[in-house]
Amino acid sequence: MSQSQADSLGAAPRERSEFPADDAAELPPAPEIDTTKPHIARMYDYILGGKNNYAVDREAAEKVLAASPHVRVGARANRRFLIDAVRWLAQEAGVRQFLDIGSGLPTQQNVHEVVQAIDPDARVVYVDNDPLVRVHAEALLATDPNTIVLEGDLRDPQALLNRPELRDHLDFSQPIALLLVAVLHFIQDTQQAYRIVKTLCDALPPGSYLAISHVLKDEKQEGPAAQARAMYSRPGFGAVPRTKDEILGFFTGLTPVGDGLVHLADWTVPGKSIDHAGDRKVVAVDDPAALRRLSGMCGIARIDR
Ligand SMILES: C[S@@+](CC[C@H](N)C(=O)[O-])C[C@H]1O[C@@H](n2cnc3c(N)ncnc32)[C@H](O)[C@@H]1O
Structure with a gap:
């Protein structure tokens, strides 16, 4: 993975001085949480400046950051896309149900917070295959009847769709x-x-939407960030950068919204009618040159069939 290819996994590392003095004292919140191996969700959390991570995750993330310093901007740009996209979906497209798979650990400006600020009755299902995500999200969501979290795997979509909790929480009509x-x-x-x-997508009714972001393969920049590639290509991580055409394939049969699938740096809210000033503080992408160098694509499409 080149320097910029790792960018959509992003980075906003804390200063070393913020690390807990004694990592051995960091006890997992539940026995099923493995703190001996780095986890994608926790590395991403660390990279975004969150606190739900362990020494092993910080160490792995720092290796990626050392090889690919622009990862920080990438994570922020990706998170900004997520926030802007769900706000547009709720505010402009009128969507009231959200299925967020690979949701990651709760951090600032979570999907349910963004959409429930528009409509408190909006329903959200978070799905992630990392048990830590469920443990943390359940604590965060204890008093929110409109948001649930499921431990589940994107690689078995039919099993996910069959989950009674999902069917109870979302109205598939x-x-x-x-x-x-x-x-x-x-x-x-x-x-x-x-x-x-x-x-x-086939399980969703017409008028539904798909929002994606994805690491873009950039063959020109092979080499300098071999460490980052090695890290993300390890079994268990395995991030696979794809070409623009391969990523476009995810929108086959769907109707692109706004500019469709674009470079992360070029994405704008369809219609640009929303003022984002407040959000930019949370996920400020304050390095335009770095943003330009990112290799990630993102976009929204509508299911019209
Ligand atoms: C880089 S984070 C993205 C978090 C959030 N979607 C965002 O963009 O801010 C990727 C998340 O996908 C989860 N993940 C990876 N493979 C998965 C799978 N097969 N099924 C469900 N979740 C998965 C990881 O645990 C991690 O939380």
Whole structure:
């Protein structure tokens, strides 16, 4: 993975002085949480400046950051896309149900917070295959009846769709926004990834939406960030950068919204009618030159069939 290819996994590392003095004192919140191996969700959390991570995650993330310093901007740009996209989906497209797969750990400006600020009755289902995500999200969501979290795997979309909790929480006769943000590149096989997206989209009614972001393959920049590639290509991580055409394949049969699938740096809210000033503070992408160098694509499409 080149320097910029790692960017959509992003980075906003804390200063070393912020590390806990004694990592051994960092006890997992539940026995099923493995703190001996780095986890994608926790590395991403660390990279975004969150606190839900362990020494092993910080160490792994720092290696990626050392090889690919622009990762920080990438994570922020990706998160900004997610926030802006769900706000547009709720505010402008009128969607009231959100299925966020590969949701990551709760951090600032979570999907349910953004959409429930527009409509407190908006319903959200978070799905992630990292048990830590469920543990943290359940604590965060204890008093929110409109948001649930499921431990589940994108690689088995039919099993996910069959989950009674999902069926109870979302009304599949009404539009649903499917969020696959910074997660499809963890599906190694491109044809499998297409099948997954098709299975999920086929289950959604017309008027639903798909929002994705994905690491873009940039062959010109091979080499300098070999460490980052090695890190993300390890079994268990396995982020697979894809070409523009391969990423475009995820929108096959769907109607692109606004400019469709674009470079992360070029994405704008369809219609540009929303004032984002407040959000820029949370996920400020304050380095325009770095933003330009990012290799990630993102966009929204509508399911019209
Ligand atoms: C880089 S984070 C993205 C978080 C969030 N979507 C965002 O963009 O801010 C990727 C998340 O995908 C999750 N993930 C990776 N493979 C997955 C799979 N097969 N099924 C469900 N979640 C997965 C990871 O645990 C991690 O939380």
